[in-house]
Amino acid sequence: MQRDDIEHFSLANSVYRHSLHHPAQLAISFEEHELSYGELAAYASRVALALTQHQDWVRRQEILPRVGLLASRSIDACAGLLGTSWAGGTYIPIGLKSPEERLIAILNQCQLSALICDIQGAKLLTERVLAACPQLILTPDPERYIPADTNHKFAIQNLHTLPAVTDHGPPVQLKGTDLAYIIFTSGTTGNPKGVMISAGAVRHYIDVVSALLGLRASDRSLEVCELSFDFSVLDMLATWHAGASLHILPANRVMNAVKFARDHRLTVWNSVPSLIGMLSQIKALSPGVLPDLRLTVFGGEPLPQSIAETWQQSAPNSTVHNLYGPTEVTVSCLSQPVTSPLLVTPQRNVIAIGKPFPGLECSILTNDLQVVAGNEPGELALCGPQLAEGYLDAEEMTAAKFPIINGKRWYLTGDRAFRDSSGTFHHLGRIDNQVKVHGNRVELEEIDTHLRELSQAELVATVAWPVIDGGGRGLIAFVAGAIMPTEHILAGLKHRLPSYSVPSKIISIEQMPTNHNGKVDRAALILALENGTAGAQVAHSSTKGCA
Amino acid sequence: MDNKQRVKTFLQGLLADYGAETEFDDNTLLVSSGILDSQAVLRMVVFLEETFGIDLAERGFDQDDFDSLTNIMRLITP
Incomplete structure (x- = not known):
């Protein structure tokens, strides 16, 4: 199947679908605010309308309009992401921890059609940052964050008072090869790399990960990730795919994650394992403290055996999945159920990374890109519909990291791994720095x-x-x-x-x-x-x- | 030195490590405001355990208990 033949797709489809059938069902909660699917779809479509009405909203040949999201985790950020997808654009999260120089470099590189901020992001709009911004800026409370003497250069709209859309239609559908998002990761050269992920890759990912995890409409999921960390794609889209609700814990409250999960009766926990290490250190965990959790998803870094054990005691009723995957292969692509007895990687005391998702191939390669013999260690390589299109404006690096081997395109992860005799993969660390x-x-x-x-x-x-x-x-x-x-x-x-x-x-x-x-x-x-x-x-x- | 002064001195040390203003009043929000982070809270937990024998596992962790001098003092003298 050609990738272009993949049925057309939008990241906003599931929110739209649930807004038609279950408009009053809770979709998202943050601090004191809650939005139902009907309200979230209405908010996203207002954002979409504001974007598409501006003169800069144009598709340049194969390049979709791009929208920067200068935002933390918040309802405004999620509505900005959904609105961008609804309007048929590519979203680009810009991490708030980035210093001014890096913000400006990313803004200059991306040729954005618009920038959407939440309150945390708006605080970073200094005069120098503004000089690199596109003309259209959607932000809460613009009078407060954008100096009056510069605002004439911009088309500024208050994100919270966008004109209502009567009778919004369905989201614009992207082709399989159109870019759904670009996420910047650390690069060896001193400049961040923009990883370009297509709509077809996201569609495949959400389909297989939803089938794996089995979320239900009655679930209540934790969100502790920034949008610039692609784990957030899993949190948001798998939750909304199921018609469940997403409960956002702000960055400055992360130590209260256990109390938050108890108070909000959460049933699904998604986080990096190191959060559990920290919660354990501050004595927030104790046996049986999270009885309502029925599903836990760990990812983003190796899962130590000690943390898996602590978690089994703290959340005794939860199924646990250990997911592995680089940003370049759309969030995650291997999974290992964490069940007793734990399947531990020898000498490293971490849980195995498991087996590839349906539709993906996983191989261990030598330095000269040959498949290793038997259970020898080597570089982990991946092939299949979740591979990124490559790095933004970096063709050489893209060619080096995504080589064609025997007629198929692979991604070289830079991770050392081996496959044991049961076909399960084990992570052994990095081959680089x-x-x-x-x-x-x-x-x-x-x-x-x-x-x-x-x-x-x-x-x-x-x-x-x-x-x-x-x-x-x-x-x-x-x-x-x-x-x-x-x-x-x-x-x-x-x-x-x-x-x-x-x-x-x-x-x-x-x-x-x-x-x-x-x-x-x-x-x-x-x-x-x-x-x-x-x-x-x-x-x-x-x-x-x-x- | 009384208990409150001991805690205050400890917090001033933390703030200095974070390059933050070390003068604060009893109700200044130190964590939710973003002045101090999770690593600092971890140091507070260890300090309170070692100095006052506070057992957090027993009462359950709440970040708000660490957000100001007033709140921390409530942990020590309920």
Whole structure:
């Protein structure tokens, strides 16, 4: 089947469908606000109308109009996403943790037709950011956030008072190859990479993951992800596909996740495993504390055995799934049921990543892209309808990461893995220098690129440390022979990188350890940290990112 | 030093680590306002356990209990 033959699709279809048949059913809840499917569809269609009425809403050949979502997790953000899809556009979430420089770089790269903000996003509209914004801006309370002397350059509409749409029609349907969204992830070169995901990929994903998880209309799901983290695609679309309700926990309340789940009688929990580690540390978990949960979905980073066990005690009535997948293969593409006895990856004490979704192929490759013999470890590669179209404006990188092998297009994940004799896949870490810190994907080489520029040192290196249960809890940077003071370097990093990528410490050392290839020996740096022998001049960071 | 002053001194240390203003009043919201984050709350939990023997597993964790000096003092002297 040609991908273009895939039936036409919109991310907003399920919300539209439920608005016709169950308009009063709860769709979304955030702080004191609740919207039914009827109300959410009405809100999304108002956004769609405001977008399509503007002169910049044009399709340029094969490129759909693009809408930036400068927003946290909120009803406004979800309505912006649905409205964009409803109008037949591509949504691009822009993380609020990004510093001004990165915001501007993304805005300039994306050639947006419009920008939609929620209140958290609107606060970031400085004069410099505004200068890179498209003409059409939809935001709550524009008088408060957009300076009067600049607003004449823009077509600004108040997101909360958009004109009502009488008798809105169904969402515009995209072709299978049209882009549903672009999500930016950390890139090794120092610039973020825009991963382009098609409508056909999302449709396949939602169909198979819904069948796997079996959500029901009576379910009440937790949302703790930012839109810029693609796990949110699962939370939102699987919930609405089932006609269930999404309950958003704001970023500054995340430590109250257990209380929130109890108070809102949630039945579905979606999060990265490191959130459970943190909740356990603050003593929020105890045996049987979440009796109403019937389904748990973990993803985004390895699931440590200890966390799986803690969770089985805390939520004794919940089925648990461990999902694996890179952003480049549409959120997740392998799954492992977490049942006793736990299927644990030897030596790593993490749960296996399981078997590929229906319709996807998974293979373990050698360095020269041959399939390994038997159960040998190698690079995990994926093939099938969920593969991204590639990276925005980066054809070379796209060709390198999505090679054609024996006539089929594959994605090379950069993850080391092996397949055991039962056909189950096991994750063994990264083959490159990508790490997960509190669930955020971080390319150490990206940090190093900026470190090198700011420090004017010859040798620099960043490591994830400490690593607890297989996940990074922080970052430490090393510079050897730096010309600039460490405080200056740290201040510079804060301007250039999202807060979760800024090292908590920069350690100035005389000589950088290197391995036999002359490459910086990150393992030796980690060992020095473990032994407490690293360290001379140190600058501490005060902003620490967390889930 | 009385209990309240001990807690206040501890919080001032935390705020200094976060590069934030260390002067605050009893009802200043320190967490929901975004001044302090989850890692800071974790340090508060450990501090209260070690200094005052507060057992959170028993009473259930609520982030609001850590949001201001007034609220924290209620944990110590209910």
